[in-house]
Amino acid sequence: MKRMHECLDHMDEGIGRVSENFPELPLQEVVLTRLLLLVGGTLLSELERHLKPHGLNDSDFRTLMMIYSSPTGSATPTELCEYAQQGATNMTRIANVLVKAGLVTRATSAEDRRRIVLTITTAGKRLVRKILPPLFPNVHGAFASLSATDKRTLDRLLRQVAVNIDSLTQQDARP
Amino acid sequence: MKRMHECLDHMDEGIGRVSENFPELPLQEVVLTRLLLLVGGTLLSELERHLKPHGLNDSDFRTLMMIYSSPTGSATPTELCEYAQQGATNMTRIANVLVKAGLVTRATSAEDRRRIVLTITTAGKRLVRKILPPLFPNVHGAFASLSATDKRTLDRLLRQVAVNIDSLTQQDARP
DNA sequence: CCTAATTACTTCACTGGCGAACTATTCTTT
DNA sequence: AAAGAATAGTTCGCCAGTGAAGTAATTAGG
Numbered sequence: 585m586k587r588m589h590e591c592l593d594h595m596d597e598g599i600g601r602v603s604e605n606f607p608e609l610p611l612q613e614v615v616l617t618r619l620l621l622l623v624g625g626t627l628l629s630e631l632e633r634h635l636k637p638h639g640l641n642d643s644d645f646r647t648l649m650m651i652y653s654s655p656t657g658s659a660t661p662t663e664l665c666e667y668a669q670q671g672a673t674n675m676t677r678i679a680n681v682l683v684k685a686g687l688v689t690r691a692t693s694a695e696d697r698r699r700i701v702l703t704i705t706t707a708g709k710r711l712v713r714k715i716l717p718p719l720f721p722n723v724h725g726a727f728a729s730l731s732a733t734d735k736r737t738l739d740r741l742l743r744q745v746a747v748n749i750d751s752l753t754q755q756d757a758r759p
Numbered sequence: 760m761k762r763m764h765e766c767l768d769h770m771d772e773g774i775g776r777v778s779e780n781f782p783e784l785p786l787q788e789v790v791l792t793r794l795l796l797l798v799g800g801t802l803l804s805e806l807e808r809h810l811k812p813h814g815l816n817d818s819d820f821r822t823l824m825m826i827y828s829s830p831t832g833s834a835t836p837t838e839l840c841e842y843a844q845q846g847a848t849n850m851t852r853i854a855n856v857l858v859k860a861g862l863v864t865r866a867t868s869a870e871d872r873r874r875i876v877l878t879i880t881t882a883g884k885r886l887v888r889k890i891l892p893p894l895f896p897n898v899h900g901a902f903a904s905l906s907a908t909d910k911r912t913l914d915r916l917l918r919q920v921a922v923n924i925d926s927l928t929q930q931d932a933r934p
Numbered sequence: 935c936c937t938a939a940t941t942a943c944t945t946c947a948c949t950g951g952c953g954a955a956c957t958a959t960t961c962t963t964t
Numbered sequence: 965a966a967a968g969a970a971t972a973g974t975t976c977g978c979c980a981g982t983g984a985a986g987t988a989a990t991t992a993g994g
Binding site: 586588589590591592594595597598599601602606609612616621622623624625626627628631633642650652653654655666667669717720722723724725726727729734735736737738739741742743744745746747748749750753 | 761762763764765766767769770772773774776777781783784785787788789790791792794795796797798799800801802803805806808817824825827828829830841842844891892895897898899900901902903904905909910911912913914916917918919920921922923924925926927928
C-alpha cells in the first residue's frame with residue numbers, strides 16, 4: 585500500500601475532479617466522510633493486527649471487554665448486541681468463540697429461561713490483563729501529534745457526528 | 760439498536776471502569792479510538808444502505824468512483840489497490856462485479872500484456888450521475904451541527920491521526 | 935386460562951474480504 | 965539469449981458478518 589499522505593492527496597484530487605461535474609457536491613463534507621471511513625478502517629485493521637495472535641478479532645475483543653467491564657462481570661447476548669452494533673446472529677458466533685476459548689461461560693438464566701448469561705472466567709480476566717497493556721503505546725501513538733486541546737476538540741466533534749448520523753438513520757427508520 | 764447517546768454513555772462508563780484496573784490506560788486516547796471506530800462503522804453501514812439498491816457496496820462504489828474520477832476514465836487493478844486499501848484478490852472480485860454490471864470494461868493492456876485496464880462505460884457514468892446526488896443531503900446532514908471552523912478543524916485532526924497511524928504501522932513493518 | 939404476540943437465541947444460506955498458492959508476462963543479470 | 969527475479973492478475977479455501985426462518989420461553993388480551 586502507498587504511504588498515507590499519497591492516499592490523502594489522491595483522494596483530494598479525485599474528489600476535486602468529481603466536484604467539477606457536480607457543482608452541488610458538498611466538497612468539505614464528502615472529504616470528511618472519506619477521511620472518517622479511511623481512519624476508521626485503518627484503525628480497525630491495526631487493532632486486529634495486534635489481536636490476531638490471541639485468536640480474537642475486534643468484535644470478539646470488544647465483547648469480551650464489555651463483559652469484563654460490566655459491574656457484575658456478566659451480560660446477556662441481547663444486552664451486548666444493543667451497545668455493540670452487532671446482530672444477534674453474530675453475537676451467537678462470538679459467544680461460541682469466547683466459550684470455546686474458555687474466556688466466558690454460557691449459562692441459561694434462572695428467572696427467564698430464554699436468556700443466556702455470559703460470565704467472564706478467570707482465564708478471560710487474565711487474557712484481558714495480558715492483551716490490554718501492550719496496546720497502550722499504539723493507542724497513544726495514534727494521537728501523539730495532537731495537543732490536549734486538539735484531543736478534546738476531536739472528542740467533541742466525533743460525538744456530534746455520531747449523533748448526527750444517528751438522527752439521520754432514526755428518521756429514515758420511521759414508517 | 761439503542762440510540763446513539765446511550766451507546767456513547769455506555770462506552771464511557773465501560774472504559775471508565777476498565778481504567779480503574781489499569782491506571783496507566785490512556786483514557787482519552789482509548790475513548791477517541793472507540794469513537795473513531797464507532798463513527799467509521801456507522802458511516803459505512805449508512806452509506807451501504809443507500810448503495811445496496813443499486814447492487815453495489817462501498818468497495819465497489821469507491822472503485823467505480825476512482826475510475827470515474829481518473830483523468831482518462833480508466834485504471835489498472837494494481838493502481839486501484841494502492842489507493843483504495845484493498846487487496847488484489849478483492850479487486851478481482853470488484854472488477855468482476857463492475858464488468859458484469861456493464862459499468863466498466865476489462866481489456867488487456869497493449870504495452871504490458873500482464874496488465875488489465877478497466878475503463879468506465881457510458882452506463883457506468885450514468886449510474887454515477889444517478890447515485891451521487893441523492894447522497895448529498897445525507898453527507899451534508901452528518902456534519903450539519905458543525906460550524907465551518909469545526910469542519911476545517913476535524914479535517915485537520917483526522918489527517919493528523921491518519922498519518923500517525925500510518926507511521927506506526929510503517930515502523931512495525933520494517934524488518 | 936388459553937391463545938396470540940413478543941422476546942431470546944440459534945441455524946442456515948449467502949455476501950464480503952483476506953492470505954497463500956498459481957499462471958503468465960516482463961525485467962534483470964550474466 | 966537463457967535463467968532467475970519481479971510483477972500482474974486469478975483461483976482457492978477460509979473467517980466474519982447478515983437476513984430470513986426456526987425453536988423455545990414468556991407476556992398480553994380476550
